[in-house]
Amino acid sequence: MLQAPGGLGRRALVVRRADRVVRHARVQLALKGAFAAAAAWFVAARLLPDDVATYAYYAPLGAVIAIHPTVHRSMTEAGRNVAGIVLGAVIALLTEAVLGVSVLTVALVVAVGILAAGMRWLGSQGAWVPTAALLTLVVGSSDQQDYVLAYAGLTLMGAVLAVGVNLILPALPLQRSARSLTDLRDTLARELDALADYYCPPADSTSRTERSSQGHLDHLLGEMRSAVRESGEAADANRRARNKRETLRGLHRQAQALEQLGFLVQDLGLLLDDHDCGGGSLGSAPQVRLPAAQALRALANAVRAVTAGRSDVDLTATATDAVDHLATTLRAHPPDAVSHPDLLVTGTVVTALRRSLTVIHRGDEDDQFRA
Structure with a gap:
């Protein structure tokens, strides 16, 4: 059966619009971010040991943090983020070792973390220093070393996956x-x-x-x-x-x-x-x-x-x-x-x-x- 010319025209119009939407830089970034986060979650939750998989949610978090329009920025922001997490964790570990966990130490690690976040080389990722310090002190208080390794390691893994996706499917805006x-x-x-x-x-x-x-x-x-x-x-x-x-x-x-x-x-x-x-x-x-x-x-x-x-x-x-x-x-x-x-x-x-x-x-x- 022959297709009406009007139907062909409408189909071509829909295809062109869909292609324009998919080629939009923000849409491509969203698709790459979604894929990287899903892949990071799958690896962390299904392929890693149970004690690490408990913190699997940090892997897609790392992917979301590291997905940026350019490979250069993805690598830079991923490195800064992991450095901020490690710095915050060190602040919490040292504070807990000396003063323990209390209302005072919660205030102290947040204050020190906010001060450390102002270092220029951390850029916008400096906000993760007090966040990591607080989470390490409070959430990971029962087993801080394993928590820090899982937190930083899974975030780094998710970030590496996001950088890899950007390398395979690079944007050129x-x-x-x-x-x-x-x-x-x-x-x-x-x-x-x-x-x-x-x-x-x-x-x-x-x-x-x-x-x-x-x-x-x-x-x-x-x-x-x-x-x-x-x-x-x-x-x-x-x-x-x-x-x-x-x-x-x-x-x-x-x-x-x-x-x-x-x-x-x-x-x-x-x-x-x-x-x-x-x-x-x-x-x-x-x-x-x-x-x-x-x-x-x-x-x-x-x-x-x-x-x-x-x-x-x-x-x-x-x-x-x-x-x-x-x-x-x-x-x-x-x-x-x-x-x-x-x-x-x-x-x-x-x-x-x-x-x-x-x-x-x-x-x-x-x-x-x-x-």
């Missing part, structure tokens, strides 16, 4: 990096368009480009740094990264260029804001307003076209010509008492625009050097 870079690039381009409207506001006020807040730009810069750093970490000990080296290099080139452009655009916005708030009017030099707006919009188009750290040659050339024209106009414009402050500000704008173009050109020069 390139989509998050690409998305964060695109968001930042487009936002910087819109910001330049908005700054152009400072010089030449459009006739229709509703079509004026809105400025981004300083906090929003800072957030996008932070998100970009985090995503690109995660991609770099994910490439370590990752067999999938061998075929993505050029993509990774492009991400890092793009990140370097956009970070520098981000600082320049932010400084440019602050400059114009300070001048405006100080009583200056960017409209007092009409011969300069249009070339300034054109240069800003041309740079916005050039920034919008930057991909993998490489520029669009034509758009970058257009932006360079526009900035040169603005500089020529400034030199030809005779300053007076009214327009002089505005011309000084616009001269600083020219410098910022040229520095931005230098950043864009640098990515192309790096490519030529590698070639």
